[in-house]
Amino acid sequence: xxxxxxxxxxxxxxxxxxxxxxxxxxxxxxxxxxxxxxxxxxxxxxxxxxxxxxxxxxxxxxxxxxxxxxxxxxxxxxxxxxxxxxxxxxxxxxxxxxxxxxxxxxxxxxxxxxxxxxxxxxxxxxxxxxxxxxxxxxxxxxxxxxxxxxxxxxxxxxxxxxxxxxxxxxxxxxxxxxxxxxxxxxxxxxxxxxxxxxxxxxxxxxxxxxxxxxxxxxxxxxxxxxxxxxxxxxxxxxxxxxxxxxxxxxxxxxxxxxxxxxxxxxxxxxxxxxxxxxxxxxxxxxxxxxxxxxxxxxxxxxxxxxxxxxxxxxxxxxxxxxxxxxxxxxxxxxxxxxxxxxxxxxxxxxxxxxxxxxxxxxxxxxxxxxxxxxxxxxxxxxxxxxx
Amino acid sequence: xxxxxxxxxxxxxxxxxxxxxxxxxxxxxxxxxxxxxxxxxxxxxxxxxxxxxxxxxxxxxxxxxxxxxxxxxxxxxxxxxxxxxxxxxxxxxxxxxxxxxxxxxxxxxxxxxxxxxxxxxxxxxxx
Numbered sequence: 001x002x003x004x005x006x007x008x009x010x011x012x013x014x015x016x017x018x019x020x021x022x023x024x025x026x027x028x029x030x031x032x033x034x035x036x037x038x039x040x041x042x043x044x045x046x047x048x049x050x051x052x053x054x055x056x057x058x059x060x061x062x063x064x065x066x067x068x069x070x071x072x073x074x075x076x077x078x079x080x081x082x083x084x085x086x087x088x089x090x091x092x093x094x095x096x097x098x099x100x101x102x103x104x105x106x107x108x109x110x111x112x113x114x115x116x117x118x119x120x121x122x123x124x125x126x127x128x129x130x131x132x133x134x135x136x137x138x139x140x141x142x143x144x145x146x147x148x149x150x151x152x153x154x155x156x157x158x159x160x161x162x163x164x165x166x167x168x169x170x171x172x173x174x175x176x177x178x179x180x181x182x183x184x185x186x187x188x189x190x191x192x193x194x195x196x197x198x199x200x201x202x203x204x205x206x207x208x209x210x211x212x213x214x215x216x217x218x219x220x221x222x223x224x225x226x227x228x229x230x231x232x233x234x235x236x237x238x239x240x241x242x243x244x245x246x247x248x249x250x251x252x253x254x255x256x257x258x259x260x261x262x263x264x265x266x267x268x269x270x271x272x273x274x275x276x277x278x279x280x281x282x283x284x285x286x287x288x289x290x291x292x293x294x295x296x297x298x299x300x301x302x303x304x305x306x307x308x309x310x311x312x313x314x315x316x317x318x319x320x321x322x323x324x325x326x327x328x329x330x331x332x333x334x335x336x337x338x339x340x341x342x343x344x345x346x347x348x349x350x351x352x353x354x355x356x357x358x359x360x361x362x363x364x365x366x367x368x369x370x371x372x373x374x375x376x377x378x379x380x381x382x383x384x385x386x387x
Numbered sequence: 388x389x390x391x392x393x394x395x396x397x398x399x400x401x402x403x404x405x406x407x408x409x410x411x412x413x414x415x416x417x418x419x420x421x422x423x424x425x426x427x428x429x430x431x432x433x434x435x436x437x438x439x440x441x442x443x444x445x446x447x448x449x450x451x452x453x454x455x456x457x458x459x460x461x462x463x464x465x466x467x468x469x470x471x472x473x474x475x476x477x478x479x480x481x482x483x484x485x486x487x488x489x490x491x492x493x494x495x496x497x498x499x500x501x502x503x504x505x506x507x508x509x510x511x512x513x514x
Contacts, residue, residue: 302445304446304447304450306447306448307446310399310448314400332423344420344421344445347420347423380402380443381445382425382426382445383420383425
């Protein structure tokens with residue numbers, strides 16, 4: 001059976017070149033980078049080279065990069081670190097209603113500890129209005145955190161504009177760029193951000209490694225305490241193989257991003273067109289054009305997402321759903337509800353995120369199988385008959 | 388490994404008794420679109436025995452499998468026997484459900500009780 005992976009926003013396979021670069025750092029070049037002898041310093045050199053590469057890739061300075069265990073830690077570090085460091089100045093944070101749980105949940109944690117959080121609404125495409133950001137600012141606002149692109153519906157946010165507002169008001173501005181780094185150009189100065197989160201496994205690097213960009217002068221306290229690693233900003237022995245993998249993944253993204261982005265945009269458009277014209281009562285979620293090159297998100301009315309996922313898996317197709325049926329809550333995706341979808345439509349949503357392994361032939365195959373399973377479940381749906 | 392048992396997957400892949408019964412003796416409609424599960428159960432009763440059962444379901448794999456299993460379980464049972472079918476019995480017949488999916492079996496039990504209630508109501512009217 002064919003196996004078609006279309007869930008690249010969840011994770012990407014580690015590139016063979018990346019793996020090759022990492023392997024010696026597990027068993028041959030295993031020195032602790034904090035050790036002074038040569039094998040330790042070999043690891044130290046590898047880390048600093050990687051730091052330079054990450055920094056250059058996003059337009060930052062060498063010392064402005066802190067390696068972390070991934071996007072979630074970077075986001076938690078940014079929020080907690082800025083909140084604790086600036087609480088004498090204020091207790092107000094601005095974010096959006098469509099952020100990843102790695103932002104929403106630390107915000108809820110901070111709310112329980114006395115901070116006030118404004119969750120900005122979005123329009124039907126998932127766009128945050130910079131004017132809403134401006135209106136939400138108070139003299140107690142210490143941090144604005146808005147994602148660069150949404151992980152579910154792919155909408156790209158007006159980060160540069162929001163960053164300009166933050167700069168004018170002298171408020172620290174963070175963006176969760178986990179879905180964009182390695183896929184579209186990301187430059188911290190052009191985006192006007194003070195902090196930026198990224199994660200290696202979203203662009204063919206390994207899992208368990210990421211980075212937080214911290215603009216020089218940003219008031220932030222450490223998130224992990226222990227040793228003096230990462231200039232005392234993040235204790236813990238560095239994940240050297242992971243950091244080396246992150247560096248190699250960035251090198252590959254630098255080489256391929258432009259071309260791959262064009263290819264994926266064409267494939268994405270083909271998938272959108274074929275689904276919307278081939279399957280009736282279907283909605284495209286997210287912005288029609290201002291979206292990630294590889295992201296599609298559809299709602300198929302009258303049916304539920306998990307059933308579709310299971311059936312597509314039987315056909316060898318991997319994708320994801322915005323339905324909550326696979327989680328411990330019964331509510332569907334907070335992102336789909338935030339863009340105004342009613343519950344029953346949000347439950348019937350699927351996300352296909354494309355990547356290097358996908359091609360035109362696979363798009364045809366996926367649409368053909370999708371039509372089949374959508375028809376099957378609609379014929380079983382008590383909602384469909386009531387149409 | 389699937390989160391579901393082989394039996395759940397079998398009923399999900401090949402759901403039994405999908406559809407509606409014309410002029411049913413009882414219909415049970417339960418669930419709500421907010422939680423993503425809606426179940427409709429149709430029964431045909433002859434001499435106090437359920438001779439046919441069909442369903443339509445909007446829901447996840449577990450919701451479809453429990454609906455399918457329920458229809459299999461009730462066919463041939465007297466109304467009195469059917470009333471004794473619990474959600475746990477449906478889940479057990481499927482070799483278990485993940486804890487977060489137990490609400491699907493509750494929905495199946497509720498659909499059955501609702502269909503039987505409708506049957507009694509219709510019977511009363513005929514009298």
